[in-house]
Amino acid sequence: MATATHQLTEKEATAHPPAEAVVVRFAGDSGDGMQLTGGQFTLSTALAGNDLATFPDFPAEIRAPQGTTFGVSAFQINFGSTAIETAGDQPDVLIAMNPAALKMNADQVREGGLIIADEGEFSARNLAKAGYEANPLEDSSLAKWQVVHFNISQLTLDSVKPFGLGNKEALRCKNMWTLGLALWMFDRDRQPIVDWLKVKFAKAPELAEANIAALNAGHAYGETTEMGAPFKQHHLAAAPAEPGLYRTVTGAESLALGLVAGCQLAGVNMFFGSYPITPASPLLHHLARLKEFGITTFQAEDEIAAICAAIGASYAGQLGITSSSGPGIALKTEALGLAVMTELPLIVVNSQRGGPSTGLPTKTEQSDLYQAVYGRNADSPVPVISARSPADAFDCAIEACRIATHYMTPVMLLTDGYIANAAEPWKVPDMSGYAPFPVSFFDTPPAEGEQVMPYARGDGLARPWIKPGTPGLEHRIGGIEKAPGTGNIDYSPAAHQEMTDTRFAKVLGIANDIPDQDICIGREGADLVVVGWGSTFGPIHQAVRRALAQGKDVAHVHVRHIWPAPKNLGDLLKGFNHVLVPEMNMGQYKTLLRDQYLVDAQSLTKVSGHPFRIAEIAAAIDKALS
Amino acid sequence: MNDATPIPTTTAKDWASDQEVRWCPGCGDYAVLKAVQRTMPDLAVAREKTVFISGIGCSSRFPYYMATYGFHTIHGRAPAFATGVKLANPELDVWIITGDGDALSIGGNHSMHILRRNLDCQILLFNNEIYGLTKGQYSPTSRVGTRSPSTPFGSVDRPVQPCAFALGSGARFVARGIDVHKNLPDVLKAAHAHRGASFVEIFQNCVVYNDDVFASFTERDVAAEKQLWLQRGEKMLFAGGAKGIALDRERLALKVVEADDPDVLIHDPKNRSIAHMLVEMPDGFPMALGVLYEDPAPTFETAVIEQNAAAAKGKPADLQALVSKGQTWMVEKEPHKL
Numbered sequence: 001m002a003t004a005t006h007q008l009t010e011k012e013a014t015a016h017p018p019a020e021a022v023v024v025r026f027a028g029d030s031g032d033g034m035q036l037t038g039g040q041f042t043l044s045t046a047l048a049g050n051d052l053a054t055f056p057d058f059p060a061e062i063r064a065p066q067g068t069t070f071g072v073s074a075f076q077i078n079f080g081s082t083a084i085e086t087a088g089d090q091p092d093v094l095i096a097m098n099p100a101a102l103k104m105n106a107d108q109v110r111e112g113g114l115i116i117a118d119e120g121e122f123s124a125r126n127l128a129k130a131g132y133e134a135n136p137l138e139d140s141s142l143a144k145w146q147v148v149h150f151n152i153s154q155l156t157l158d159s160v161k162p163f164g165l166g167n168k169e170a171l172r173c174k175n176m177w178t179l180g181l182a183l184w185m186f187d188r189d190r191q192p193i194v195d196w197l198k199v200k201f202a203k204a205p206e207l208a209e210a211n212i213a214a215l216n217a218g219h220a221y222g223e224t225t226e227m228g229a230p231f232k233q234h235h236l237a238a239a240p241a242e243p244g245l246y247r248t249v250t251g252a253e254s255l256a257l258g259l260v261a262g263c264q265l266a267g268v269n270m271f272f273g274s275y276p277i278t279p280a281s282p283l284l285h286h287l288a289r290l291k292e293f294g295i296t297t298f299q300a301e302d303e304i305a306a307i308c309a310a311i312g313a314s315y316a317g318q319l320g321i322t323s324s325s326g327p328g329i330a331l332k333t334e335a336l337g338l339a340v341m342t343e344l345p346l347i348v349v350n351s352q353r354g355g356p357s358t359g360l361p362t363k364t365e366q367s368d369l370y371q372a373v374y375g376r377n378a379d380s381p382v383p384v385i386s387a388r389s390p391a392d393a394f395d396c397a398i399e400a401c402r403i404a405t406h407y408m409t410p411v412m413l414l415t416d417g418y419i420a421n422a423a424e425p426w427k428v429p430d431m432s433g434y435a436p437f438p439v440s441f442f443d444t445p446p447a448e449g450e451q452v453m454p455y456a457r458g459d460g461l462a463r464p465w466i467k468p469g470t471p472g473l474e475h476r477i478g479g480i481e482k483a484p485g486t487g488n489i490d491y492s493p494a495a496h497q498e499m500t501d502t503r504f505a506k507v508l509g510i511a512n513d514i515p516d517q518d519i520c521i522g523r524e525g526a527d528l529v530v531v532g533w534g535s536t537f538g539p540i541h542q543a544v545r546r547a548l549a550q551g552k553d554v555a556h557v558h559v560r561h562i563w564p565a566p567k568n569l570g571d572l573l574k575g576f577n578h579v580l581v582p583e584m585n586m587g588q589y590k591t592l593l594r595d596q597y598l599v600d601a602q603s604l605t606k607v608s609g610h611p612f613r614i615a616e617i618a619a620a621i622d623k624a625l626s
Numbered sequence: 627m628n629d630a631t632p633i634p635t636t637t638a639k640d641w642a643s644d645q646e647v648r649w650c651p652g653c654g655d656y657a658v659l660k661a662v663q664r665t666m667p668d669l670a671v672a673r674e675k676t677v678f679i680s681g682i683g684c685s686s687r688f689p690y691y692m693a694t695y696g697f698h699t700i701h702g703r704a705p706a707f708a709t710g711v712k713l714a715n716p717e718l719d720v721w722i723i724t725g726d727g728d729a730l731s732i733g734g735n736h737s738m739h740i741l742r743r744n745l746d747c748q749i750l751l752f753n754n755e756i757y758g759l760t761k762g763q764y765s766p767t768s769r770v771g772t773r774s775p776s777t778p779f780g781s782v783d784r785p786v787q788p789c790a791f792a793l794g795s796g797a798r799f800v801a802r803g804i805d806v807h808k809n810l811p812d813v814l815k816a817a818h819a820h821r822g823a824s825f826v827e828i829f830q831n832c833v834v835y836n837d838d839v840f841a842s843f844t845e846r847d848v849a850a851e852k853q854l855w856l857q858r859g860e861k862m863l864f865a866g867g868a869k870g871i872a873l874d875r876e877r878l879a880l881k882v883v884e885a886d887d888p889d890v891l892i893h894d895p896k897n898r899s900i901a902h903m904l905v906e907m908p909d910g911f912p913m914a915l916g917v918l919y920e921d922p923a924p925t926f927e928t929a930v931i932e933q934n935a936a937a938a939k940g941k942p943a944d945l946q947a948l949v950s951k952g953q954t955w956m957v958e959k960e961p962h963k964l
Contacts, residue, residue, distance in 0.1 A: 047955050049939060140712065157642035186644040192953060204795075238957075264945050271714055289935045290948070296713050301739040305706035308736075312679075312710025315697055316718065320710060338700050363647040394949075428954065453801050468695035468711070468718055476643070478698025479682075488645060500721050587902045 019332060021080025022234065023088030024182065027105045028097030031063055032075040035173035038075025040196065044188045045079045046248045046425050049238025051380070052079035054540060055611065056421045060278070060361045067121075068127040072104045081237040084565040085389075085538035086240040087422065088248055093176055093185075097121060097152070099130035102485060106142065110409045111601035114146045116181075118174070120153030136396025139203035150221075152177055159217030163210040173214035185551075187235045190219060197305025201393030245428040251390040251419035252279075254426065255349065258394035260293050261431065262401025263319050267438040269294035271313030272321045273306040277328045278361040278549045280351040281419040284323065307348065311335060315477075316439060317467035321407060323349035325417075326368045328356065333376055339410040340503065342381040342477045343455070343463050346410035347400045348382075352534075354609050365419035365536050367585035372412045373563050379500050381507035383407075384562040386414040388537035391426040396560065398434065403510060405439045410464045414562070416584075418611050441465050446504035455487040460513065461506035508564050522548060522555025528624050529555045529576040531601070533589055536582055536612055541619035553620055554588060562589070570597035580604060580624050581602030582617050629704075633670050641673065654805035654830035655684060658752065659691055661810040662721075668811075669719075669818050674718045679708045681728040684754035684759045688723040690887070702733025704857050705740035708747050709926075716927045720747040726767040727757050730786050734766075741795035743926040745821045745846045748814070751788055752805075752824070754832040755839050762835035766892040772833075789905035789918060792825040793898070799824040800901065800919040804844055805831060809855060809916065816917050842915040854912040856893045856904070862913045863890065871911075873900075878906060895920040 027032045054074040064071030078088030090110040096102035098121040156177040160170045201208035263270040274284040288297040300306035310320030339346045352368045354360030373382045387393040404411045443463030452475045484492035532540040544556040579588040579601040587603035604620040641663045649655045674693040689696030698709045704722045713741035729737045757763040763776040771780040799820040803813040817824035829840045843852035854864040863872040870890030874881040880903045901919035923951035
C-alpha cells in the first residue's frame with residue numbers, strides 16, 4: 001500500500017498548478033532503462049499534442065556499479081499546452097527508482113513538487129551506497145516536497161508473475177510499470193507503447209507480454225489506489241501548433257535527415273566518414289541505414305582517416321561529411337586545413353561536449369567555438385554554422401551542404417550533446433518547398449595550348465569542381481601553396497599573398513549570401529539585447545519573453561551564422577545599450593563579438609554540463625538592466 | 627573499367643606532366659618515376675582515370691610529375707584519402723606513393739587498415755631508410771646504430787620490416803623492387819594486375835642522406851649473389867642459378883642449398899607461411915625480390931558497393947517519405963492561441 005509521507009491538503013497541493021506545463025524527471029540506475037522510459041513517455045506526450053522538450057542526462061559509464069550516485073541516469077521532459085523551448089528549470093515531478101537517484105535529483109525539484117520513490121530499493125545497503133545515513137523516506141529530510149513511496153519493485157514482480165521470468169528479468173520490467181503510472185498521471189493512451197513493445201520484443205513474445213502487463217499494472221495502480229491529494233491525474237490540453245503532420249525528432253535524427261536532404265538538393269551522393277565518439281555517433285548510426293539515398297558510410301580506423309576519406313570522396317565528386325566531438329575535431333584539424341587549401345567541399349559536424357580533453361563525454365557544452373572559428377594553423381578560414389534545437393538542425397544541415405558545394409569550402413556545423421540527444425516535436429517539412437541547389441562539375445577541356453585552370457575563380461570566388469575521370473582536365477592538387485589559376489606549386493611571395501587573400505575573401509563573401517540578422521523578440525535599439533547561439537536558444541528566448549511581459553526593454557538576437565556573420569550584425573548590436581551573451585563556455589562568442597565589432601559585450605557563462613535555466617538568464621537580465 | 631571508349635595508345639612521355647622535377651640529382655626517385663612512366667602505356671588504362679595520391683616526404687612529390695589526376699595530401703594519410711576516392715568512384719585506378727616515414731611511422735595505422743581492408747590500389751613504398759625531406763633523421767626502417775642529426779650516437783630502436791608489416795596486416799599482394807633495377811616495371815605490372823591492395827616495397831637510394839645503404843645487395847658485383855628474383859612456378863634460384871632456397875623442415879626455416887638439391891622450393895605466391903620466411907631472411911641469405919606473395923581476395927570497395935546496392939534494393943529514395951517516417955500525428959487546426 002502506498003504511503004504519502006506528507007499528506008498535503010488539496011489546496012496546498014494545487015498551490016503551484018502545472019496548468020500550462022509540467023516538468024517530469026525520471027531517474028534511476030543506468031541499468032533501470034530510464035532513457036527508454038523517457039523516450040516512450042516523450043512519444044506519448046507528442047501524440048497527445050503537447051509541445052515538449054527533453055533532456056537526457058546520463059553518465060559516461062555504460063553500467064556503473066549498481067546503486068551508486070555516479071551511475072544515476074535521468075531523463076527530464078518539459079511538456080505542456082503552451083510553447084515549450086527548454087527542458088524546464090525545475091522538475092515538478094521526480095520519479096526516483098533508488099536512493100542514489102533521489103540523492104542526485106531531489107534538490108532540483110521545485111519546492112512543493114512531487115517525489116515518487118520505489119521504496120523496494122531503499123534497503124540499508126542501497127541507502128549506504130547513496131550516502132544516506134538514515135532512510136529519507138522515513139524522516140523529515142524531504143519535508144519541502146510531497147513524497148509518495150511504494151514498492152514498485154514488488155508491484156512489478158507481482159504483475160509479471162504469470163510469465164515465469166527469473167527475478168532479474170522480471171525486475172527489468174520496473175521501468176514499464178513506472179511508465180504505466182506516468183501515463184495514468186497525465187491521462188495518456190497506452191496503445192502506442194503496447195505497439196512499440198510488441199515490435200521491440202517480436203522475437204521474445206513472453207517479454208513483450210510481461211512488459212505490457214507491467215505497463216498496465218502501473219497504470220491500474222494509479223487509477224485504483226487512493227493516494228490523496230498530491231497524486232492526481234492531470235490533463236494538459238494540446239499545445240498551439242500550426243496545422244500539419246508532426247513527429248518527434250532528436251537532434252541527431254534531424255541532422256541526419258538534413259544532411260540527406262542537403263545532398264539530394266545538391267544532387268550529389270553523400271560520403272560519410274566517421275569514427276565512434278560520444279555524443280556524435282548516433283549520426284553515423286542513422287545514416288548507415290539510408291543507403292537508398294546514395295549514401296556511403298565509412299567507419300574509419302580513426303578520426304583522421306574519417307576526415308581524410310571524406311575529403312578524398314569530395315575530390316572524387318561526392319559530398320564528403322565527417323562528424324565528431326571536440327577531441328576528435330582536434331585530430332581532424334590538419335586535414336581540415338588541407339580541405340581549406342585545396343578548396344574542396346566538406347562538412348565537419350561537431351557535437352560539442354564538455355572539455356578539455358575527454359572532459360565530460362555525455363554532458364553538453366559550447367566550448368568549441370574558438371576551435372571552430374580560429375582553431376587551425378595559419379590563415380585558414382572556414383564558415384561556421386550552429387544549430388539551435390533538434391528541429392533547427394535540419395535546416396542548418398541543408399545550409400551547410402549549400403555553402404560547402406556552392407563555395408567549394410569546408411563548413412563547420414556546430415551542434416552539442418544536448419541538441420543531439422534531446423527530442424522535440426517537429427512539423428514535417430514539405431520538401432517541395434526547398435529550392436534545389438544542384439552542383440555542376442566542370443568538364444570543359446582547355447583549348448589547344450591552354451592550361452587546365454583548377455583554381456580559376458567563378459561565382460563567389462569559388463573554384464571549379466573537377467572530378468578525376470574527366471578527360472582532358474588532368475591536374476594535380478595538394479597542400480603546398482599554389483599559383484593562382486593553374487594550381488601548380490608556387491611558393492612565391494606574390495602567389496601566397498594572393499591565394500591567402502582569395503581564400504579569406506571567398507569565405508567572408510559568404511556574408512553576402514546569407515540572410516540579414518533579425519531580432520527574435522523585442523525592439524531594435526532596446527536597453528539590453530541578449531545574444532545567443534546554439535542550444536541556449538530555448539532558455540534565452542523564454543527569459544527574454546518573461547522580461548518583456550514584465551515591461552522590461554529587452555531583445556533577443558539568435559545567431560545561426562557564426563562565421564562569417566550576417567553583414568548587419570555589428571550595426572544591429574551597436575544599436576543596443578547593453579549586450580549580454582549567455583553561453584555554455586567561458587565567454588568565447590563574447591570575445592568574438594568584441595573582436596569583430598568593438599561592442600561592450602558581457603558574458604553570462606555556465607559550464608556545469610547542464611543547459612541554462614531560464615531563471616539564471618532572467619537574473620542576469622535583471623542585473624544587466626539595473 | 628567498363629568504359630566503351632578505347633584507351634588511346636600512349637608512350638612514357640604522355641604520362642609525364644609539364645612540371646619540373648625537383649628531386650636531388652642522382653636520387654633514386656628519378657628511376658622510379660621513369661619506371662612508372664614507362665609502365666603506364668602497357669597497362670591499358672586511361673590517363674583521366676588514373677589518380678596518384680601521396681602523403682608527405684620526398685617521394686610524395688611524385689604525383690606532380692605524372693600527367694594524370696593527382697592529390698598530394700598530408701603526412702601519412704594517403705591511404706585514407708585513397709579509400710574515400712575509391713569508394714566514391716571505384717572506376718578510378720588509384721596509386722599511392724609513400725615512403726618509409728610516411729607509411730610506417732606517422733601513417734602506420736592507415737597502412738595497416740588499407741591492407742587489411744584490401745582496397746583495390748597500388749601502394750608504392752619508397753624505402754630509403756631515412757627522412758630525406760626533413761634533412762636526414764633516422765626513420766622506422768633505419769638499421770640499429772644509424773647516425774643521423776637526431777641520433778648522433780646511433781639509433782637504438784630496431785627497425786620495422788615493411789613487407790613483414792604488410793603480411794602481418796593482411797596484405798594479399800606483397801612485392802619488392804629496386805629503384806634502378808630493370809625488373810621494376812614487371813613488378814609494377816604485376817601489382818597493377820592484382821585486384822586488391824598491392825604492396826610494393828621499392829629500395830630507393832637517397833644519395834644525400836643515406837647513400838649506398840642497400841649496396842650490400844644492389845651493387846653490380848654482388849647483385850647475382852645477393853638477389854633472389856622470385857618467379858611464380860619457378861625454382862627459387864640465385865647466384866647465377868648456382869644456389870637455391872630450400873626449407874629446413876626440422877627448424878621450420880629457410881636454408882641455402884646447392885641448385886641441384888631436390889629440396890629447392892618452387893615459388894608458390896599463395897604460400898603465406900613461406901612468404902613470411904622470404905621477407906625476413908637473415909644475413910647470409912639473398913634479398914627476396916619480385917612478387918613474394920599474391921593471393922587475391924574480395925576488395926573492400928566491391929564489398930561496400932555491393933552491400934550498399936543490396937540494402938537500397940527496392941527502396942525508393944523518397945525524401946518526403948523519409949522525413950515523414952516514425953510515429954507521427956496530425957494537427958488539424960490550431961488548438962488555441964498562445
